[in-house]
Amino acid sequence: MAEDFDAVIIGSGAGGAPIAWTLARAGKRVLILEKGPLLRPQRQRRNQLSDFKRDEIFATGTEKRIKVAGMANFNGSYYSSHVEPDLNDEPHVYNKNGTDFATIEGYTAQVVGGGTQLYGGVSLRFTPRDLALRSFNEGRTLQADGNGDVKREARDWPVSYDELEPWYCAAETLIGVNGTVANQGKRFSKDCYMKPLQPNPISKHVEQGMDALGFARYRTPLAVITEDHEPSGRKVPADPETAKTAYVNRYGDPLGLKSSTWVSLLAPIETKLTLRPNSVVTHLEAEGAAVRRVHYRDAAGNKKVAAGKIVVVACSAIESIRLLKLSALLDPNFDARIHASGLLGKYFLTHAFGGASAQVSAPERYDKSQTLDSDWATDACASDAFLDERGLWAGGAIYNNTSDRALPISLARTHGSQDLDTIWNAFVNDTSMTGQKLVDFLDGNFGRGLSVSFMANQVPLPTNRIELHPSVKDKWGRPVAYIEKRWHEHDVYLMNVFADRCAEILRRGRVTDGLGSGGVYMAENALARCANHILGGARFGTDPKDSVLDRDNRAWEFENLYVTDGAFMPTSGGANPTLTIQANAFRVGDTLKGRV
Amino acid sequence: MADVLPLDDEYVLNFCGKYLARDEFDTRHNYGQYPNPNDPRGAIAEAWRFPIVDTFRSESGSDDDHRYNGVTFVYPGLREAPPKSVGVVGTFGALYDAVPLQPVKDADGQATGYLAVTLKLLKGEAHTYRFVADGVAVNDPVNPQETRLDNGQIWSRFFTHLCTQPVSFEQWELEILNRLTDHILPFRTRDAQNFLSRFYDSADKDNKRTQYAHAYRLDQPVGVVNFIDKLVAREEAHHLVDYKLCLRLIDDVLSSRRPGVARTAWDKEAYIELYDQMGQDSVPGWNTGVYGSPRYFLQILRRHTYTGAFSHPKYGGNVGAAGWAYLEETYRGVAGASAFDWRRALEPPLGRCGDYFG
Numbered sequence: 036m037a038e039d040f041d042a043v044i045i046g047s048g049a050g051g052a053p054i055a056w057t058l059a060r061a062g063k064r065v066l067i068l069e070k071g072p073l074l075r076p077q078r079q080r081r082n083q084l085s086d087f088k089r090d091e092i093f094a095t096g097t098e099k100r101i102k103v104a105g106m107a108n109f110n111g112s113y114y115s116s117h118v119e120p121d122l123n124d125e126p127h128v129y130n131k132n133g134t135d136f137a138t139i140e141g142y143t144a145q146v147v148g149g150g151t152q153l154y155g156g157v158s159l160r161f162t163p164r165d166l167a168l169r170s171f172n173e174g175r176t177l178q179a180d181g182n183g184d185v186k187r188e189a190r191d192w193p194v195s196y197d198e199l200e201p202w203y204c205a206a207e208t209l210i211g212v213n214g215t216v217a218n219q220g221k222r223f224s225k226d227c228y229m230k231p232l233q234p235n236p237i238s239k240h241v242e243q244g245m246d247a248l249g250f251a252r253y254r255t256p257l258a259v260i261t262e263d264h265e266p267s268g269r270k271v272p273a274d275p276e277t278a279k280t281a282y283v284n285r286y287g288d289p290l291g292l293k294s295s296t297w298v299s300l301l302a303p304i305e306t307k308l309t310l311r312p313n314s315v316v317t318h319l320e321a322e323g324a325a326v327r328r329v330h331y332r333d334a335a336g337n338k339k340v341a342a343g344k345i346v347v348v349a350c351s352a353i354e355s356i357r358l359l360k361l362s363a364l365l366d367p368n369f370d371a372r373i374h375a376s377g378l379l380g381k382y383f384l385t386h387a388f389g390g391a392s393a394q395v396s397a398p399e400r401y402d403k404s405q406t407l408d409s410d411w412a413t414d415a416c417a418s419d420a421f422l423d424e425r426g427l428w429a430g431g432a433i434y435n436n437t438s439d440r441a442l443p444i445s446l447a448r449t450h451g452s453q454d455l456d457t458i459w460n461a462f463v464n465d466t467s468m469t470g471q472k473l474v475d476f477l478d479g480n481f482g483r484g485l486s487v488s489f490m491a492n493q494v495p496l497p498t499n500r501i502e503l504h505p506s507v508k509d510k511w512g513r514p515v516a517y518i519e520k521r522w523h524e525h526d527v528y529l530m531n532v533f534a535d536r537c538a539e540i541l542r543r544g545r546v547t548d549g550l551g552s553g554g555v556y557m558a559e560n561a562l563a564r565c566a567n568h569i570l571g572g573a574r575f576g577t578d579p580k581d582s583v584l585d586r587d588n589r590a591w592e593f594e595n596l597y598v599t600d601g602a603f604m605p606t607s608g609g610a611n612p613t614l615t616i617q618a619n620a621f622r623v624g625d626t627l628k629g630r631v
Numbered sequence: 632m633a634d635v636l637p638l639d640d641e642y643v644l645n646f647c648g649k650y651l652a653r654d655e656f657d658t659r660h661n662y663g664q665y666p667n668p669n670d671p672r673g674a675i676a677e678a679w680r681f682p683i684v685d686t687f688r689s690e691s692g693s694d695d696d697h698r699y700n701g702v703t704f705v706y707p708g709l710r711e712a713p714p715k716s717v718g719v720v721g722t723f724g725a726l727y728d729a730v731p732l733q734p735v736k737d738a739d740g741q742a743t744g745y746l747a748v749t750l751k752l753l754k755g756e757a758h759t760y761r762f763v764a765d766g767v768a769v770n771d772p773v774n775p776q777e778t779r780l781d782n783g784q785i786w787s788r789f790f791t792h793l794c795t796q797p798v799s800f801e802q803w804e805l806e807i808l809n810r811l812t813d814h815i816l817p818f819r820t821r822d823a824q825n826f827l828s829r830f831y832d833s834a835d836k837d838n839k840r841t842q843y844a845h846a847y848r849l850d851q852p853v854g855v856v857n858f859i860d861k862l863v864a865r866e867e868a869h870h871l872v873d874y875k876l877c878l879r880l881i882d883d884v885l886s887s888r889r890p891g892v893a894r895t896a897w898d899k900e901a902y903i904e905l906y907d908q909m910g911q912d913s914v915p916g917w918n919t920g921v922y923g924s925p926r927y928f929l930q931i932l933r934r935h936t937y938t939g940a941f942s943h944p945k946y947g948g949n950v951g952a953a954g955w956a957y958l959e960e961t962y963r964g965v966a967g968a969s970a971f972d973w974r975r976a977l978e979p980p981l982g983r984c985g986d987y988f989g
Contacts, residue, residue, distance in 0.1 A: 072645030081637070082701075083687045083988055086645065097866035099677075100662035110662070120650075121676040123659040145649075150908075261695055262725075272986050280976040290986055311738065312641075313648025333742040334648035400970045402963055441960060443941035444970075462937070463930045466910040473937075474817040481962045482970030510653040512677075570856045 040066040040309070041631040043329045043343030045316050045358070049151020049616040050250030050349030050600030052296030053206070057624030059308040063631055066309045066341055067301070068331050070146030070350070070503045071118060073312035074152070075299060076291030080510045087152075091220040091444040093117050094285040095458060100229035101126075103507055106224030107134045109575035114448075114458055115139055116285055118153060124510040127353060129518040129563045135504075137321075138563040139455040141350045141518065146287070148311050150351065150567060151613060155284035155408030156258035158212045159432050159567035159610035160203050160618075162417050163196035165492065168429050168606050179528035185428045188495045191603040193577045195620070200224055202618040202625075207256070211264040211619060220380050220414030229261045232276055236439075237401040237485055238410035244487075244544030248497075248536075250415035255619040256614070258294035259283075265330050267299045269499075281441035296508050296617075308330040314339070317511060319346060324594045327537040332511065344631045345595045349620070352569040353601035356380050356501045357516045359573070359590075364503070364514075372592035377465055378499040379570040379583050383572040384607040385517070385565035388525045389433070390488035391537035391552035392439075403441035409434045414534055416489070417609050428525060431491025431609035433537060440484035450476075456560045479549075487540050489533040490566070493607050494523040500570050518563075522556045530554025546594040568612050570601035588623045599623055633723045634751040634777065635730060636687075636701055643735045644749045646683060650676045651707050656941060663869035664775055669781055674773055681705055682789050683774040686978075686989045687751055696787055696979055697989075700791045706732055706775060714764040717746045721760025723748040729763045755791045759786040775868055790861065792945035796900070797978065799860045801873060804878045806894060811881070812855045812936045814902050818957065819941075826960055830953055853957075858948025859932075860941030865949045870931055877928040884916045889933070952981060 041063040051067065059065045068377025086095070095114045102125050113122055117140050118183065126137040130309045143150030157177035164171055169189040177185055200222065206212075207227035214228040231254040234242075245252045249296045260277055263270045269291055271278065278292045291298040301310065303358040313334035320328040326346045331339050348355045359379060363370035373379055395401070415421065417430030440446045451461025462468070468476055504517035522530075531554060538552035555564050588603050590596040599614050608615055638692035650886070658665075665673050672678045672936045677686060689803025706717045718729025732746035752758070759778060770777060771787040778788040778798070790798060797805060813819060837912040863871040885905065889897050912926035922928065939948030940957065949955065955973045962970040974982040978989030 056863070072649060073641060075643065077988060081639070083691060083692065084688050085988075086642070087687075088943075088989070089987060092938075092942055097862065098870075100869065102659050102662055121660075124676050253843070277975070277984070277986070282976060289988075308863070313644055313652075314876050315648075332652065333653060333737060333743070335737075335745060336652035336654065339745075399964050400964045402968070402970045402972055404973060404976065409683060430857075443955070443987070444938060447937050459934060463934050466926065466929050466933060469815045469933065470817070470819055473815070473821075474820055477817060477958070477962070480966070481958060499860040508655065510655050510659075512654050 037328050037340040037342040040064045040341060040343045040626070042066070042345045042347060043068065044347040045329065045472070046149060047147045047301060047310070048143065048296055048349065048351065048598060048600070049458055049613045050620050051347060052148070052300045052348070052628065053617050053620035054347055054624035055308055056209070056300040057305065057621060058627060058631070059304050061628045063628070064209065065555070066343065067311065068314045068341070069147050069310065069312045069624060070310065070315045073147040073310070074118070074287055077289050078291060079302065082478055085289030087289045088281065089172060089282040089286070089289065091442055092443070095448060095520060097346050099123070100326065101137050101419065103137045106137045107131070107136060108136050111511070112459070113139055113456070115446035116144070116153065118144040118287065120145050125515060127516050127518060128504050129520065131251065131562050133552060135154065138234070138560070139615070140563045141353050141565050141567065141569050143567050143569070145309065147301070149230050149406045151258070151295040152287045152297065152612060153285050155438065156260045157409055157434065157611040158207070158214070158254070158256040158413065158614040160219070161196070161608035161610055161615050162419060162430065163604065164193070164417065164419070164430065166196050166199070166520070168193040168492065169241065171205035172428050175423070176426055177428055177525065179525045180428070181524065184523060185494050185525050186497065189428060190495065190574070190576065193575055194603055194619070195583055196221070199622065201617055202622040203347065203614065205207065205621045206614055206617040207278060209266050210258055210296070210299045211260040211267065211269070212256050212258050213261045215254040217249040218253040220417050228256060231342060232261055232279055232407065234410035235352055235401060235406045237395060237403060238435055240395060240412045240485060240544035240546045241487060241540060243541035245413050247543035250433070250540070252411045252413045252415040255409035255412040257409065259387060259407055260292050260294060263405070264299070267303050269298060271507050278403070278409055278626070281406055281438045283291050283406070284408045285436050315511065316358060317361070318356070318365055319369070319596070321366065323368070323373065323380040323590060323594070326593060326596045345597060345627060347597045347599055349598070349600040351600050352572050353501055353516045353518065355598055355600055355602050356572045357503065361513055365453065371588060375592045376580055378574070378581070380572050381497045382495045382574055382605070383499045383501050383520060384493050384495055384570040384604060385520070386568050386607050387491045387493045387530050387533070388489060388566050389534050389554035390532050390540050391534060392395070392486040393541050393546045393550035395482035396548050401484055403437060403484070406437040406441060408436065408438045410437055416533060418541065427529055429492035430604070430608060431489050431533055432549060433487060433489045433533070433540070435487055436486040439486050441479065443481070445470060446480055446586045453561065454558065456563050456596060485541065485546050487537040489537055490611055491529055491533055491609050493523050494569060495606055496521070496523060520562050522561065525589050527554065527556050530556055568601070568607070570604045570607045570612055573602040574600045574605040575603045576605060588619070589628050597623065597627070632728065633730070634723065636749040637737070638733050638747060638749055638752055642734050643703060643745065644737065644743065646680060647705065647707070647735070647743070647745050650678070660663070663872060668699070672773060676783050678775050679868065680771050684791055690989055692988070699751050700754055701749050702752050702789070702791065703747055704732065704772065706764065708744045708745040708746055711720055713742070713744055716765060717811065718744055718763045719748060719760055720763060722758045723750065723752050730760065748849055754791045755795065757788060757790040757794055757796045757798055759788050761786055774953040776864060782785065790864070794947060795857055797860050800866045800874070803882065803894060804874070805856055805860070807881055808856045809896070810858065810902050810967060811932060812859070813852045814906055815933055816852050816855065816940055817934045818852050821959060822961070826957055827953060830956055839859060852954045853940050854948040854950035855936050855939035858942070858946055859935045862935060864910070864937070873928050873931055877925070880922055884914060885916070889917055946988070
């Protein structure tokens with residue numbers, strides 16, 4: 036017997052929660068199915084103990100070994116956080132020059148709140164340009180695009196910035212974001228930010244560097260409340276500055292100040308909706324153009340079925356596409372409809388990202404444990420003048436990181452490797468670093484590291500795609516996601532330009548000790564890395580032959596199936612994607628109110 | 632008799648769904664921690680998390696809370712044929728007096744097949760236990776930790792936070808490990824030695840009571856050996872074999888290099904030479920037939936040593952947060968303020984954050 040709801044929403048993160056919030060408050064009967072656990076902040080538990088801890092071993096756990104048959108990194112080490120999936124239970128496999136590797140990259144977090152529990156909270160809007168890159172590039176001359184791929188594959192979004200703008204305001208208000216409006220390269224109809232906290236003093240170098248380059252700067256918008264947040268009823272400590280802690284990026288917040296979709300949206304209306312954590316959806320079942328049943332397993336593995344007038348898939352791009360493809364495997368009708376355009380899984384995107392990093396010189400040293408994830412940002416490298424001068428197809432945001440290398444274990448395990456697949460490697464391999472040399476390492480790096488990052492648009496390519504792996508199965512016996520990704524020559528060119536600007540910010544800010552810079556394409560596992568920004572693969576558009584979803588995120592050949600995580604994006608935007616996923620989900624949620 | 636705490640079904644199910652529930656029972660999680668390749672626990676992800684050892688806090692909060700853990704025992708019953716009654720007996724209570732486990736219910740109040748109980752137990756202890764399922768005593772089918780009792784029986788085992796009782800290593804192994812880790816850490820410089828002496832000696836009585844109640848100085852560099860002893864018993868049990876083989880080989884190598892000298896009297900230079908050779912993966916006298924790569928062992932040892940020195944003291948290293956305090960005192964900014972005010976973010980009595988309870 037299927038339980039009946041107005042809406043069944045699969046996933047409780049940035050793409051699912053805003054829709055659940057909108058529909059539940061409109062009196063609709065909403066079921067959220069979330070694969071991960073419901074981990075609560077202190078104030079929501081009787082004994083006032085949170086499931087999130089300020090504990091470095093929670094962010095990056097103890098060693099496990101990859102035991103997935105057929106992987107080139109079989110028996111390799113990996114270290115996942117307590118809310119990331121176990122790679123042996125549910126690996127993502129990516130193809131590196133014909134060889135398969137299991138990777139932890141490309142997972143956000145499996146927990147109520149999804150990636151918003153774990154992220155650094157950077158909540159930038161995309162620019163109007165980001166949403167109109169096809170029209171922008173008509174008639175322009177681009178570097179490093181010998182085959183004309185960029186112009187051919189660039190797409191405009193079916194929704195303009197002006198249409199999205201009120202929903203950005205809604206997201207900033209309802210989620211709870213601090214930051215400043217002035218100097219941002221986007222139009223704001225109103226300032227919905229909370230007041231930012233004092234920057235970490237190490238960031239003054241970034242301030243100087245950006246100023247010296249004439250890069251107008253603003254305080255990086257961060258999803259952390261700094262004032263009492265009326266919409267969610269959350270209160271800040273007597274001294275809001277105490278919210279600053281390096282236990283921020285990759286940590287759930289035991290105090291609930293970081294604005295995850297759980298604490299900001301869902302917890303306040305917990306009694307108005309049905310939330311089933313620890314529930315993994317195995318497949319969707321359709322009759323004709325309607326998805327009728329959602330099949331899932333509960334925490335004990337029992338088979339359950341739910342039905343909704345509408346079904347929203349928001350499991351983060353890779354897992355959403357996998358779920359749709361798994362459903363298609365079981366039913367030719369579902370298969371024909373979801374693959375009507377042949378584009379499902381194609382145009383998988385992450386970001387062109389990277390940056391520069393160095394150490395401030397003696398005698399300077401700062402307490403980087405009192406920080407949020409970032410202090411200063413600039414849109415200077417998203418301006419038309421900047422792009423025209425360098426023949427770039429699209430721009431990006433640049434911001435500094437303050438929470439990196441801030442705690443003693445993270446300093447060592449990210450030494451020489453910033454990503455999840457290669458974490459610890461450089462420290463482990465450098466066996467000479469011991470005793471006095473370890474003292475020297477700490478002397479040189481503790482409280483001294485300063486990084487500047489960029490987050491820019493990646494060229495969409497049909498060959499970058501998500502499929503089902505032919506042989507590897509998860510713990511439920513279902514095929515896992517298989518990822519194919521390459522960097523386009525223009526991506527490489529763009530990353531070099533941006534990495535150089537990041538390095539220049541540090542140089543002009545007089546931070547040059549150990550200065551290094553580069554784009555992600557240079558990394559050992561460059562083909563896997565994605566900054567956990569997993570986008571595209573089910574892009575929305577106005578032409579059913581050129582997209583998977585319509586402008587309301589509805590799958591073209593279904594009457595009641597929506598995909599609202601980052602999979603909908605035709606281009607990846609020149610900024611971290613979470614706020615845009617949230618804004619778009621509020622927009623879609625508002626439309627759905629009238630459809631159930 | 633240990634206090635039974637109220638059972639939080641949601642809390643327990645958060646562990647069950649992720650780690651226990653599955654259709655596939657191939658041993659995809661056995662990376663060496665189970666000698667038998669077909670050990671059914673090899674199908675369970677992070678089986679070491681059971682029983683669940685967590686922070687304890689009384690509902691209104693009390694100064695005494697930090698002395699205890701909440702320990703949750705979970706029995707995975709079959710949904711089709713759940714046992715009628717399951718209890719747990721162990722060295723934390725009377726062995727004839729099983730504490731009953733309660734059915735874990737889902738949000739709709741339906742029994743899930745899992746049974747569980749949460750006990751309030753002192754920190755700093757190791758215990759053995761068994762479940763009694765419908766009158767039959769069985770080891771925990773999930774927890775990988777087991778130990779042989781004096782009577783020859785094998786029972787399940789766990790330890791609480793800040794446990795200093797050795798569970799993995801013998802005395803001679805601890806001695807060698809102590810010297811090896813000492814060489815890796817940054818605490819051998821004179822400044823660091825002075826700091827640590829001062830840190831331990833100057834801790835006032837109150838501090839000693841709250842912070843070293845179980846983990847006093849241990850005569851080890853910030854308790855790292857104790858951390859490793861616990862890590863290879865639990866989270867990284869797959870590396871216990873590396874230590875067992877390599878500590879024996881190191882003992883053989885150094886004994887032959889310092890004939891007639893007692894193990895405790897081996898000089899610093901003997902370790903430095905060995906260490907450099909391990910880094911080169913070429914140790915004269917090392918039996919590579921027993922263990923192929925001394926460098927590989929050194930890599931594991933360095934990661935464990937550094938982690939132990941600077942991870943939360945609950946894991947058994949970083950005693951009294953001495954590792955953090957060393958960084959706090961050593962690293963200062965231009966104006967003299969510390970570059971690591973770690974107490975600000977952490978729970979009392981370890982830290983001074985009034986809002987966070989650990």
